[in-house]
Amino acid sequence: KAGVTQTPRYLIKTRGQQVTLSCSPISGHRSVSWYQQTPGQGLQFLFEYFSETQRNKGNFPGRFSGRQFSNSRSEMNVSTLELGDSALYLCASRYLAGTSGYEQYFGPGTRLTVT
Amino acid sequence: AQTVTQSQPEMSVQEAETVTLSCTYDTSESNYYLFWYKQPPSRQMILVIRQEAYKQQNATENRFSVNFQKAAKSFSLKISDSQLGDTAMYFCARQANNLFFGTGTRLTVIP
Numbered sequence: 001k002a003g004v005t006q007t008p009r010y011l012i013k014t015r016g017q018q019v020t021l022s023c024s025p026i027s028g029h030r031s032v033s034w035y036q037q038t039p040g041q042g043l044q045f046l047f048e049y050f051s052e053t054q055r056n057k058g059n060f061p062g063r064f065s066g067r068q069f070s071n072s073r074s075e076m077n078v079s080t081l082e083l084g085d086s087a088l089y090l091c092a093s094r095y096l097a098g099t100s101g102y103e104q105y106f107g108p109g110t111r112l113t114v115t
Numbered sequence: 116a117q118t119v120t121q122s123q124p125e126m127s128v129q130e131a132e133t134v135t136l137s138c139t140y141d142t143s144e145s146n147y148y149l150f151w152y153k154q155p156p157s158r159q160m161i162l163v164i165r166q167e168a169y170k171q172q173n174a175t176e177n178r179f180s181v182n183f184q185k186a187a188k189s190f191s192l193k194i195s196d197s198q199l200g201d202t203a204m205y206f207c208a209r210q211a212n213n214l215f216f217g218t219g220t221r222l223t224v225i226p
Contacts, residue, residue, distance in 0.1 A: 033213055043206065043216040056212045088158060092214075103150060104214060106160035 001027050004093050004107035012113045018079040021110045025072050025093030031055075032074040033104060034066060037088040046089075049074050050096070078112075086114045119209050121217035128197045129225050135182075136192045136220045138207030145169075148210040149183070151192045154219075155203040163205070166190065197224045 005024045013019050025032050034046040045058040049068035066076045072093075078085055088111050092104035119140045128134035140149070151163040166174045166183050173181050178198075182191045194201055202224045207217040 035214075042218050043214075045213045045215070048213055058213070090160060092160075103148075103162050103165050104210075105162065106152075108157070108159050111158075 004091055004105055006089075006091050006107035006110050008110060009108065010111045010113075012115060013081050014115050015081055015083060017081050018077065019081060019112060021076045021078075021089055021091075021112075023074045023076070023091030023093075023107060025074070025091075026105055029093035029095050029105075030072050031094045031096060031102075032068055032072065033092045033094075034074070034076050035090040035092065036060075037090060037109070038086075043090075046076070081114045083114050085112065087112060119207055119215050119217040121205075121207055121220050123220045124218070125221045125223070127223040127225055128194075130197055130199060132197055133193060133195045134197055134222065136194075136205050136207075136222065138190045138192070138217055140188050140190065140207070140209045140215075140217075142188070142209060142211070144211065149181075149190045150208045150210065150214070151179070151181070151190075152206045152208060152216075153201075153203045154206065155200075160206075164192065194222075199224050199226060 007022045031050045033048040037043045047057045048055045052068045063079045068074045088109045090109045091107045094102040094104045096102050147168045149166045153161045153163050164174050164176045164179050178195045180193045204219045206219045208214045
């Protein structure tokens with residue numbers, strides 16, 4: 001099976017702009033989660049989608065939003081970008097959501113730089 | 116609290132030797148899952164090993180094994196016969212509804 005894919009891999013934006021990142025999960029996986037990785041804060045959970053519904057949300061401002069399509073592909077949007085949004089954004093997919101033991105498989109990430 | 120603690124920011128090991136990475140966590144749940152992920156310089160997060168909390172037996176995957184002490188809430192990773200390709204950041208994670216990660220241990224394998 002093909003792994004989790006993320007596009008684009010690299011992105012440079014300026015403050016105030018908005019950005020959309022895309023994630024295609026492993027075939028058959030219905031859950032997609034998003035994580036932000038920064039040197040200062042480490043890996044932090046943003047949100048998880050399952051069957052087009054947001055299941056869980058981390059402690060991020062409303063500028064961060066997401067959605068999931070019927071084919072399980074997911075997009076993440078950040079509006080009014082701030083310098084602190086510069087990070088590696090990781091997408092992960094798993095078969096089911098919730099406290100199930102299904103492990104999450106990660107994509108290669110999108111490196112976002114805000115100038 | 117939902118914390119995962121990795122107290123060793125950096126470690127090094129000679130090639131072919133054995134190294135143990137430590138992890139402790141906090142949870143009020145009785146059933147949960149624990150993982151070790153590896154992130155090499157490519158930044159691709161790779162699953163190394165998983166452990167179900169309800170299982171007494173420690174998980175093993177080839178050269179990788181864990182020492183799971185449920186009462187102590189400890190979950191250490193042992194890497195045997197270390198190889199240069201094991202050089203990476205290693206993250207311990209606990210899965211409730213989502214993954215809570217530790218801060219990571221940077222492991223360097225020295226030739």
